[in-house]
Amino acid sequence: MITVTNLTKKFGGFTAVDDVSFDVQKGEIFAFLGPNGAGKSTTIKMLTTLLHPTSGKIDINGFDPVIHTHEVRQSFGIVFQDPSLDDELTAYENMYFHAVLYKVGTDGLRERIRQLLEFVELWDKKDVLVKNFSGGMKRRLEIARSFLHHPKIIFLDEPTIGLDPQTRNHMWNYIKDLNREEETTVFFTTHYMEEAERVAGRIAVIDHGKIVARGTAAELKRQTGTANLEDAFLQLTGRTIREEEASGADRMRSFAQRRGIRR
Amino acid sequence: MSTIYIMWLRQVKRYLRSRSRIIGALGQPILYLLALGYGLGQVFQRAGQGNYIEFLAPGIIGMSVLFTSMFNGVEMIWDRQFGFLKETMVAPVSRFNIMFGRVLGGATVATMQGLIVFVLSFAAGFRLHLTHPLVYTALAVIFMFLIALFFTALGTGIASMLTDFQGFQLIMSFVVMPTYFLSGAIFPLVGLPTVMKYITRIDPLTYGVDGLRGSLIASNTFALGFDIAVLAILSLIMLSIGSYLFSKIEI
Numbered sequence: 162m163i164t165v166t167n168l169t170k171k172f173g174g175f176t177a178v179d180d181v182s183f184d185v186q187k188g189e190i191f192a193f194l195g196p197n198g199a200g201k202s203t204t205i206k207m208l209t210t211l212l213h214p215t216s217g218k219i220d221i222n223g224f225d226p227v228i229h230t231h232e233v234r235q236s237f238g239i240v241f242q243d244p245s246l247d248d249e250l251t252a253y254e255n256m257y258f259h260a261v262l263y264k265v266g267t268d269g270l271r272e273r274i275r276q277l278l279e280f281v282e283l284w285d286k287k288d289v290l291v292k293n294f295s296g297g298m299k300r301r302l303e304i305a306r307s308f309l310h311h312p313k314i315i316f317l318d319e320p321t322i323g324l325d326p327q328t329r330n331h332m333w334n335y336i337k338d339l340n341r342e343e344e345t346t347v348f349f350t351t352h353y354m355e356e357a358e359r360v361a362g363r364i365a366v367i368d369h370g371k372i373v374a375r376g377t378a379a380e381l382k383r384q385t386g387t388a389n390l391e392d393a394f395l396q397l398t399g400r401t402i403r404e405e406e407a408s409g410a411d412r413m414r415s416f417a418q419r420r421g422i423r424r
Numbered sequence: 425m426s427t428i429y430i431m432w433l434r435q436v437k438r439y440l441r442s443r444s445r446i447i448g449a450l451g452q453p454i455l456y457l458l459a460l461g462y463g464l465g466q467v468f469q470r471a472g473q474g475n476y477i478e479f480l481a482p483g484i485i486g487m488s489v490l491f492t493s494m495f496n497g498v499e500m501i502w503d504r505q506f507g508f509l510k511e512t513m514v515a516p517v518s519r520f521n522i523m524f525g526r527v528l529g530g531a532t533v534a535t536m537q538g539l540i541v542f543v544l545s546f547a548a549g550f551r552l553h554l555t556h557p558l559v560y561t562a563l564a565v566i567f568m569f570l571i572a573l574f575f576t577a578l579g580t581g582i583a584s585m586l587t588d589f590q591g592f593q594l595i596m597s598f599v600v601m602p603t604y605f606l607s608g609a610i611f612p613l614v615g616l617p618t619v620m621k622y623i624t625r626i627d628p629l630t631y632g633v634d635g636l637r638g639s640l641i642a643s644n645t646f647a648l649g650f651d652i653a654v655l656a657i658l659s660l661i662m663l664s665i666g667s668y669l670f671s672k673i674e675i
Contacts, residue, residue, distance in 0.1 A: 209514055211675050234516035247508035249438040258508070261430045262515040290441070306511075409587025413505045416589055 162187045162314055162346040163208065168217035170203050177203040179370035180217070185363075187313075190340055190347040192361035194354070196398050198405040200370040201350045202242075205318055208348075209239055222313045235263065237314040238307030242322065243410055244299050248292035252283055252302050255291060256309060263310035277305040281335055297328035304332065308339055315339075317349035321356060329353075333360050354391040364390075368398045427517040428525035434508065435496070435529025439536065446537070453488040453541045457481065457548050460610060473612060478553075479643070481545040482564075482636035483609030486571060489538040490629055493572040494600050496530035497579015501586050504673065513675055523670040527576045527663065534572035535565065553641055563648070564639040570655035571632035574662050575603075581666035584673050602627075609633050613645045628658050 163185040170178040178200040185191040195201045206212035208219060210226040210233050219226050222236035246255050256274045259265075265273070278284040281301035291299060300320060307315055317336070321329040337360065340347050351357055357364055358378040365375040374381055374397050378390050385396040407415075439446070461477040468476035503509040512522045542564070554560045582595060606620075607629035616624065624630050635651035638644030644651070 206675070211514065231516040234514055237514075239514055241510060243506050243510070245506070245508060245510040247434065247438070249441050250434065250508075254437075255508075258430055258434065259511065259515075261426050262512060262517055264426070264516075410505045412588040412590070413502070 162189070162222060163191075163348065164218075164220040165204075165208075166218045166220075168204070168207065168219060169215050170200075170207060170212065171215045176370050178207070178214075181367065181370070181372055183365050183372060183375060185314075185346060185348060187346055188340070188344045189362050190337070190360055191349070192357040192364045193348060193350045193367065194357055194364060194394060195350075195367040197403045199368045199398070199403070201367060202318065204367070205316055205348075205350070209237060209316055210234055235310070236312060237316055238310065238312035239316040240300070240303045240307050240318065240320045242318045243414070244303065246291045246299055246302060246306075249290060251288050251290055252278065252294075253287040255302060256306055259306050259309050265310050273309065277308055278302075280339070281305045297324050297332075300324060300328070300332060301335070304335060304339075308343065308345065311343065312345060314346045314348060317347065319350055319352065321351060321353060329356065336360075354389070354394055358390040366394065366397050373397050427521040428528065431512070431522055431525025432529040432532065435526060435533055439533040446540070449488065449492060449537060450540060450544065452491065453484045454544065454548075456487065456610075457484050457541075457545060461548060477545075477549045478551065478641050479612070479637070480610060481542075481548070481550040482640050483607075483633050484545065485538045485541050485564075485568065486607065486609050486629055486633040486636055487604050488541045489534045489568050489571045489632075490575055490604055491600065492537040493530055493534035493575035494579040494595070496533060497527070497576045497581075498583045498586075498592060498595060500526070500580055500583040501589060501592075504583075504675065505587075510675060513673065519671045519673075520667045523580060523667045524663070527573065527580055527666065530576035530580070531569060531572035534576065535568045538568040538572070539565065560639045564636055567632055567635035567639060567651070567655070570635075570652065570659060571629065574628055574632075574655060574659040577659065577662040577666040581662065581669045584666070584669035603629050606630075607633050608645075628655065631655050 165184065166182050168178055168181045169176065181204065193201055193204070203212065207214050208221060208226065210230050213227055221233045224232040224236065226233045247258070250258070253274065256278065260270055260274070275284060278287055281304060283298065283302055283305065286298070291302065294302065304320070321332060324332065333356070336347060339345055361378065363375065363377055364381060366373050366381070374384060376384070381390065381393045382388065385393040387393040387396055457480065461480050465476040468479070473479065500509060552560070606623050607627045608624050609629065613624055613630070613634070631646065631651045631654045634644050634646050635648055635655070638648045638651065
């Protein structure tokens with residue numbers, strides 16, 4: 162479903178992603194792990210048509226993101242690290258607007274939206290403005306929305322950041338059920354290792370732009386001779402803390418916090 | 425088409441739902457109308473220029489359209505990092521349609537804001553002196569929309585190049601306020617010192633305010649057709665530049 166061959170992305174003299182190759186099978190849940198600044202986000206941006214690779218090849222559902230941008234965009238759904246909902250619209254309107262953008266036909270649309278919102282337990286809140294939702298509710302709505310247009314692949318970029326264990330647990334149950342029912346391929350990143358260990362079929366670990374290990378959680382533990390994935394991860398990527406320059410989004414986040422804006 | 429419509433609808437829905445913002449944005453124009461209108465009215469009249477409130481009201485309408493549309497455009501920075509716009513960047517639709525729909529929506533909202541100020545100005549003593557009030561009010565709405573279109577596209581273009589709000593104050597100080605004060609919104613365009621005369625001539629809002637004044641109190645410096653042409657051409661240019669910058673956005 163996803164095939165990446167010798168993918169490289171350079172920003173000036175800096176190589177963010179360095180000759181990366183991997184593939185994800187149809188219906189698989191695949192975890193893409195790595196410390197901050199390892200190249201995770203850059204890779205996801207290239208997979209989701211937001212960034213052009215310097216060299217190498219990507220195949221998403223049979224299409225090349227650089228050439229067949231629209232076909233690739235139609236093939237996936239995405240949950241970003243930061244919310245991408247419209248706060249001044251209701252849950253239902255957010256779903257409906259997504260359906261219009263992805264040209265989901267109006268036949269049975271209401272039924273589809275109801276089914277997904279019931280799935281994430283938000284149907285009774287469908288007419289509530291999203292600004293009145295908690296962080297966890299927003300995430301659930303985003304997950305429901307990302308599945309709306311029957312995508313072949315779902316990208317989840319740190320979807321559980323800042324959520325309590327209850328909500329996280331529920332969220333992964335929704336995603337696993339949808340993965341089973343709709344045969345959607347799931348590609349996700351996270352910093353919670355126990356999450357990856359529990360949910361993912363296969364895992365790839367990226368560091369300094371290169372894939373340093375891949376396999377099932379059990380295989381990674383065996384390779385590194387460790388008892389859990391967290392230790393295996395530290396073994397593979399070292400213990401130094403990675404410093405990252407603040408991005409535009411980071412600056413906006415701290416701006417929002419200073420102003421006490423609730424999003 | 426459906427993309428343009430849905431982006432337009434979104435802007436309008438957001439506007440109609442944020443009552444506090446609508447009312448908040450009326451404070452400034454009312455203050456200008458009352459403070460300048462009554463404060464300088466006597467001086468204006470003694471200088472033989474007639475009723476200042478009537479002269480000022482079209483300028484203040486132009487100002488509120490300018491502020492609302494620039495704000496609406498620049499607000500996109502927020503929308504891009506934490507809002508619905510980010511969703512649209514990975515949707516299988518053309519970026520031009522997204523940008524165009526958003527600008528049209530923003531321009532519609534700014535026009536509505538201008539209309540509210542127009543209605544309120546009657547309370548401050550503004551009166552129409554025209555034989556066909558409906559026709560000329562419709563013409564004034566066209567001018568409001570053209571002003572709104574240009575400045576929403578400008579704001580969106582600027583926002584496409586920024587990644588956070590650091591530059592926002594700069595835009596206010598060096599784009600929005602000069603555009604307002606140098607447009608003839610609060611003073612007549614005739615009899616200006618030469619330098620000032622040329623500065624006002626390169627300010628796009630000048631033609632908008634002149635058109636509004638022509639439509640509402642039949643007192644324009646340029647021909648109304650000329651005002652419309654200048655604004656329409658500038659809007660088209662700004663839409664092209666804006667959509668180019670917008671298409672280059674990387675998240």
